[in-house]
Amino acid sequence: xxxxxxxxxxxxxxxxxxxxxxxxxxxxxxxxxxxxxxxxxxxxxxxxxxxxxxxxxxxxxxxxxxxxxxxxxxxxxxxxxxxxxxxxxxxxxxxxxxxxxxxxxxxxxxxxxxxxxxxxxxxxxxxxxxxxxxxxxxxxxxxxxxxxxxxxxxxxxxxxxxxxxxxxxxxxxxxxxxxxxxxxxxxxxxxxxxxxxxxxxxxxxxxxxxxxxxxxxxxxxxxxxxxxxxxxxxxxxxxxxxxxxxxxxxxxxxxxxxxxxxxxxxxxxxxxxxxxxxxxxxxxxxxxxxxxxx
Numbered sequence: 001x002x003x004x005x006x007x008x009x010x011x012x013x014x015x016x017x018x019x020x021x022x023x024x025x026x027x028x029x030x031x032x033x034x035x036x037x038x039x040x041x042x043x044x045x046x047x048x049x050x051x052x053x054x055x056x057x058x059x060x061x062x063x064x065x066x067x068x069x070x071x072x073x074x075x076x077x078x079x080x081x082x083x084x085x086x087x088x089x090x091x092x093x094x095x096x097x098x099x100x101x102x103x104x105x106x107x108x109x110x111x112x113x114x115x116x117x118x119x120x121x122x123x124x125x126x127x128x129x130x131x132x133x134x135x136x137x138x139x140x141x142x143x144x145x146x147x148x149x150x151x152x153x154x155x156x157x158x159x160x161x162x163x164x165x166x167x168x169x170x171x172x173x174x175x176x177x178x179x180x181x182x183x184x185x186x187x188x189x190x191x192x193x194x195x196x197x198x199x200x201x202x203x204x205x206x207x208x209x210x211x212x213x214x215x216x217x218x219x220x221x222x223x224x225x226x227x228x229x230x231x232x233x234x235x236x237x238x239x240x241x242x243x244x245x246x247x248x249x250x251x252x253x254x255x256x257x258x259x260x261x262x263x264x265x266x267x268x269x270x271x272x273x274x275x276x277x278x279x280x281x282x283x284x285x286x287x288x289x290x291x292x293x294x
Contacts, residue, residue, distance in 0.1 A: 001144050002143075002144045002147055002148070005144050005145070005148065006080075006147075006148050006151075009077055009080055009148065010080055010081060012077050013077050013078050013079070013080040013081040013082075014081060017078070017232055020074050020075065020077065020078055021071065021074070021231060021232070023074055024067070024070045024071050024073075024074040025067075025070075027070045027073075027074065028066055028067050028070045031066060031069075031070060032062075032063065032066040037066075037275070038275040039062070041274070041275055041276075041277055042062050042065065042066075042274045042275055043058065043059075043062060045274045045277070045278055045279070046058040046061060046062060046269075046274060048202055048278075048279055049200040049265070049269075050200075050269070061269045061270050062274070064270035065269075065270045065272070065274050065275075067270075068116045068228065068270055068271060069116070069273075069275065071116070071117070071228075071231065071232075072116050072117045072118075072119065075117055075119070075120060075232070076119050076152070079119055079120065079123060079152050079155070080148075080151075080152050082123075084127060084156060087120070087123055087124050087127065087156070088124070090120070090232055090233050090234065091120050091121065091123075091124030091125075091233070091234045091235070091236070092124075092234075092235050092236075093124065093125055093128070093226075093235065093236035093237070093238060094236075094237060094238055095125065095128045095129065095238070097238040097239070097240055098110065098125075098130070098131065098179060098222060098238055099128075099129065099130040099131075101220055101240075101243075102130040102131055102177070104220075104243075105177060106177075106218065106219065106220050106243060107177055107178055107179070107180070107217055107218075107219040107220070108131060108178070108179040108180070108219055108220045108221075108222060109179075109180050109181075109182055109210055109213060109214050109219045109220070109221050109222070110125075110179055110180070110181045110182070110222045110223075110224050110238070111182050111183070111184050111210050111221060111222070111223055111224070111241075111257050112181070112182075112183055112184065112223065112224040112225070112226065112261075113183060113184055113185045113261035113264060113265070113272065114183060114185055114272060114273035114276065115225070115226050115227060115264065115271050115272060115273075116226075116227070116228055116234075116271050116273075117226075117228070117234055118226075119152075119153070120234055121224070121226045121234070121236055122135055122153055122158055122181070123153070123155065123156050123158065124234075124236070125224070125236055126156055126157060126158040127156035127157060127158075129179055131177055131178055131179035132157075132159055132174065132176065132177070132178045132179070133157065133158045133159065133178075133179055133181070134158075134159045134160075134161060134174055134178045134179065134180045134181065135153065135158055135159070135160055135161070135181045136160075136161050136162075136163050136166050136180075136181070136182070137150075137153070137160050137161070137162065137163065138162075138163045138164075139162050139163075139164065159174060159178075161174070180213070180219070182209060182210045182213075184206065184207075184210060184254070184257040184258055184260075184261050185199075185206065185258070185261050185278065186206070186207045186209075187205070187207075187276070187277075187278075187280065188205050188206065188207045188208075191205045191281040191287075191288060192287070192288070192291075193207075193208070194206055194207060194208065194291065195208055195211075195251045195254045195255070195291055195292075195293050196283060196288050196291050196292045196293065197254060197255050197258045197259075197292075197293050198294075199258060199261075199262060199278065199279075200262060200265075202279055202283075203283035203288075203292065204278055204279050204281070204283075205281050205288075205291075206254055206258055208254065210253070210254070210257065211245070211248075211250075211251070211253040211254045211257075214245035214253065215245045215246050215248075215253075218245065218246065219245065220240065220242065220243040220245075221240075221241040221242050221245060221253065221257075222238050222239060222240055222241060223238070223239045223241050223257060223260045224236055224237070224238055224239075225237045225239070225260070225264045227264075227268050227271045228271060239260075241253075241256065241257070241260075251291075251293035252293065254293060255293040255294075
């Protein structure tokens, strides 16, 4: 079954970009206008994030978001066969901010948000990194699709570590220096295990992992803001946040990174994954006040 599905997707990946985007436009109509995929979640998130905007303005953001989402999934098909030369043309970055740290011998955490197109960012930044480029991933329930996605993500040298093995077996997968990619806006396993930060003026829980890991391993932290320049073309801007994470009080690095994600989203609101429930947990001062970071 794997070879049948992979062979079919590989053939699709050879289609011209304009055909891929024609398919994306078609899928957008089905997903947004007919199926209404997660529209309640998307519009609920946008009302919280942008109460000052009109319904019409939020609807425009939502429509552009769904178009970006469909582009992302259709572009994933192209990534099955895309060449390095084509990727270099379509995704640019100031990679020297990362590579300049390599000579220091310090490990790096590259922290980002759920921006578009994260799959292209993984390949493009990873293939130009002087460091072994490490991404933590959640295995899919479908073994066929998991194998296909794994193969696509690892094409240009990215090292993939299953999330189920990250905590206890990370160093069995990775030896030597590394650049580890993490997302600052990942939902925590439980609100009691998180730092609470105002995200668009409403408290939300955020995983402690990026901050905790950086302090434990004395890793430099870079923030990555990546975005669509035009259809099919992207840019990642890397920013050095700190080479001394231990100098920050507990929670302060998480707060800083969350605010950087928020600033990126405010700049390009349709470039963010609004279909996940960012505010799924309600803040309770009595329960979580000691975890709130201002």
